[in-house]
Amino acid sequence: MTISSIPTSREQLWALLAEAAEIEHHLMCCYLYAAFSLKQEADAGLSSEDLPYVLRWRQEILGVAIEEMGHLAMVCNILSAIGAPAHLAHQNFPIAPGYHPAGVVVKLTPFNPSTLQHFIFLERPEDHDVADGAGFEPPQTYHRLTNMNRLMTVGTDYVTVGQLYAIIALGMTSLTEKLGEKVLFSGNPEHQLDEATGRLPGLKVVRCLATAQQALDAIVRQGEGAAASEERSHYQRFIAIQQEYESLVASRDDFQPAYAAAENPVMRIPPTPEGKVWVNCEPASSLIDLGNALYNHCLRCLSLAYSGVGRSTQALLVRTSIDLMKFLSPVASRLAQLPANLEYPGVTAGVSFATIRSSAALLGDVTSLGILAERLDEIAGRCERLGQNAAGQDDVLTATRDGVAHLATRLKAHVAGAAEHGAIAEGAEQLAPPVAGARSHAALASEGSPHTPVVSIAGGPPQPIPMSDGYERIPGPDIDLIYSGKRCIHARYCVTGLPGVFMANVVGPWINPAAASTEDLVTVAHMCPSGAIQYKRHDGGQNEQAPPVNILRVNENGPLALRAETWIDQVPAGMRLTLCRCGASANKPYCDGSHNTIKFRASGEPDSRPSDPLAARGGPLFIEPELNGPLNVTGNLEVCTGTGRTVDRVRTARLCRCGGSANKPFCDNSHRANGFRS
Incomplete structure (x- = not known):
């Protein structure tokens, strides 16, 4: 890189970070598309003996995609720290030449040898000579203007994504010297997401040059790998999948682990049809519409979470965003099995991750939550109508309808709380009251x-x-x-x-x-x-009152014992609860004694973590059980050992309930690998 390629103004740094955000976003979508095309049950070209390999590849690629979402969140935190809004928009696929450097080709393709090689190429370390996948050759060679000493922003050339981050890091250092650290990093930290609210491991608030550089280092290390021997980098994980794939292909000529999903599916008749497949067959045409609606609403919720809302509202918006992506997964997987267009025999459909022009963040006030809930009601209603038109009851549509309707109810409850206690703007920490009709x-x-x-x-x-x-x-x-x-x-x-x-x-x-x-x-x-x-x-005496301090005790080899005025999924659950943490209860989220049957072993004396005293120690506690995941807690809570020692003091937390976390009682996302179901 040259001196002229280093940003010389805040505006130029914003532009490079926005491009980095879009690169991470594009890669996430590409990885998801390939993962959704993989088969999930034995089929023509996939024997039951080979199915476990393919299911593991799917989970591995989904895991990489989730980490790309973490990278996107880190970049958005840096943007926020230097005074810019989070950047969650992107160009629709395929990405036109010139939008990124010539060597960076981005398009949606199903899982196959060329796609896998392309992923390896994109994630390669800078000092590795790796060929790109067949069919991903740049349509033309060009060079971008690299002189950043201009008023209007310009792009710069980079060979790898890691090199882009190196340019950004140099720009941040240079501008810190030029403007001063406090001036450059002047954004309000409360607008950012952290590990608790963002529910992404390693996500930290950026406050200064050092924390910004740490975020960039984490992105590059997790993607390319600090060294070729770093097994859990994205580069090495894709190579491991490629080696297994080639071994299976060598032993079975008819091995077909994925559906022949379309390359660059689109929802509407494309004005330039080259390299795209218009999905016009039903029911795929209706399902791609539904899938993209779920995806866009996920982005809307996430954008609002960065807009300066109160912490409890921010956590709710992130939960809603993640839940919408979970509902998208079965819709996208179903699309990969459906014919896309009769002009392309044998080609199946796929979600196109198309964004809409009105995808900018909503205003950070209570009306925005009502608008989000209104849209969720529309999506649930469309699922209902599609299900009625389908031949028989479609399980994907039914599950999506019910899940989205629940998210709408959850948001409406929060709106009702804001109406009673004040706006949801920055600093407002009031939690939602009960849903209308819920009984204490x-x-x-x-x-x-x-x-x-x-x-x-x-x-x-x-x-x-x-x-x-x-x-x-x-x-x-x-x-x-x-x-x-x-x-x-x-x-x-x-x-x-x-x-x-x-x-x-x-x-x-x-x-x-x-x-x-x-x-x-x-x-x-x-x-x-x-x-x-x-x-x-009924003798005139006082009934049970909420405790003055909300306490969660970690029982040795047993459940989590909670004392607080607790609401689960916006329904009152009482003042005293025992919550399953072994993953085996038949009465989730409550304990039913299954930890004894399965001989669950987990310490009741986890290590203490540094924490400051809570400003308030009581009040209502809200628990949202994540689908096939942890218990998401919002409210004042002191986590204690079974003997009473304080482990942590939190306002939001993710509590493990699959039994697999290495960081009990807190979630470390082990549920994604161990197949936990709730």
């Missing part, structure tokens, strides 16, 4: 009021009265006990503390509130860690 556990406990007289049989325990959600109310003279068998983890505080009330090993009714004082009953109920035992007083 106090209301649940009062079902059947006015107080029903005690009904006992031959002086024994009274008959329990069925309630909602599997609860039973056992009436007593001054206090009714509320019991849930599904929540019970058999901690045995009840049968050992008050054996005259909680009579083990009896047939029929086994709880008799009349056999102990109200104070003793309240004490034992509060000792129940799972919330299986609750109560409703």
